[in-house]
Amino acid sequence: NTKYTVTVIDGVTKCVSIDSAVVNVKDIPSIQIGDTTICEGGSAALFADGTGTFLWTPPTGLNDPHISNPIASPDETTTYIVSATNGCFTVLDTVTVFVDTSPVTHLADTIICPGESVQFDQIVIDGVVYVWAPNDYLSNNVVANPVATPDESITYILSATTALGCEFFDTVTIEVDEITVFAGEDTTIYFSDTAQLSSDGSGNFVWTPADHLSCADCGDPLAYPLTTTEYIVTYINENGCSASDNIVVYVIGPCAVPFGIPNAFSPNNDGINDAFSLISFSPVFTGSLSVYNRWGQLVHESFNIYEGWDGLYKGEPAEMGSYVYIIRYQCEGEAVILKGSFILVR
Structure with missing residues (x-):
């Protein structure tokens, strides 16, 4: 100035x-x-x-x-x-x-079925140190994308530290769908009676075997087996998870199936299971046995229930595979029809 x-x-x-x-x-x-x-x-x-x-x-x-x-x-x-x-x-x-922007890719919470695994999907960036906590059920907790196989629902916290020392966090929850199904207690019915089967849930049901059931894909079918039968129910919920349980329906009475039915035989002349034959119990019934191949062709028919099939069709060895049997007999004036399948192996 x-x-x-x-x-x-x-x-x-x-x-x-x-x-x-x-x-x-x-x-x-x-x-x-x-x-x-x-x-x-x-x-x-x-x-x-x-x-x-x-x-x-x-x-x-x-x-x-x-x-x-x-x-x-x-x-x-x-x-x-x-x-x-x-x-x-x-x-x-x-x-x-x-x-210094976050290297963390936000992961959405997920639901898995018991026994399933899930692998995280982070974008791997060089120089970033990744640490997951807790390390329970993880294949490796100091990599970007470990595999998690939790036995229970769990929340993981991811810490990602950049080369400049910036630390970022994110959380992800894995929910384990603890699905269960209960087919009920074993029950006993008299021959020709029915048993009410039931199983709770809002998903899909599959009962096996489907024989002698009012429905095989519902939660509460009626069962009317002709012989003691073990039913297995598989329940699949809205998340695609499944669980199974079983129930035995015991059948008693004079018309209960008086024989055992094999589920496979091998007609190779070795003296073991060479014929598809019913195992006779008491009492002995008269009736017929018919066998059909997968195309519905009648390959064997006998009017003696206990006369088995030797595995020949028109004098030649029948093909290996699945076959259907139909057994018809009378009991106390009632016509009884049994249907099922078995396998021919050589």
Whole structure:
């Protein structure tokens, strides 16, 4: 700043008049700032040294773009331009705030069936350290994508630390669908009576064998077996998980099936299971035995229930595979028909 003085002398009167003025010279403003790095979700204070009126652009992520030291919290790497003006001069500078973004891929919660596994699906980034906690049921808890095979529902926390030291977290819950099914207690019925089977649930049911059931794909079929039968119910819920249970329906009475029926035979002349024959119990009934192949052709028929099939069809060895039998006999004036299948092996 400089002070100037002016003196005026009147040439006639010789009077003197003095005045002064100060000229203030404004300095050129200066800005000195440096780039910085923050973690995603973090913030940094920016400092612009110097005097004047400041303006930061863009204002995105700044708490106040009109001060010399705003707080910057950008969501992504951003370059700011700062201007300083003192009325005479305007100077500019730039600063870049680098954002170390999260390497974590958000994982959706999932439901699995008992005994199933799930592998996480993180995008692997070099230099990132991954740690899963707890490490229960994990193939490896210090890799990006371990395999989890939990026995129970569990929530995992993932910690991912970048090369710059930023630490990020995410959680994922694996729900184990603890599906169960109960077919009921074993029961006993008199021949020609029915037994009410039942199983709770809102999914799909499959009962096997399907023979002598009012329905094989419902939760509560009526069973009217002609012989003691073990039924197995498989329940599949809306998540695709399944569970099974069994129930035995014991059949008693004089018309209960008086023989055993094999489920396979091997007609290879080795003296063991060479014929499809019924095992006779007491009492002995008269009736017929018919055997059909998979195309519905009658390959054997005998009017003696206990006369077995030797595996020949038109004098030639029948093909290996599944066959259907139909047994008809009379008991106390009632016609009884048994149907089932068996396998021919060689």
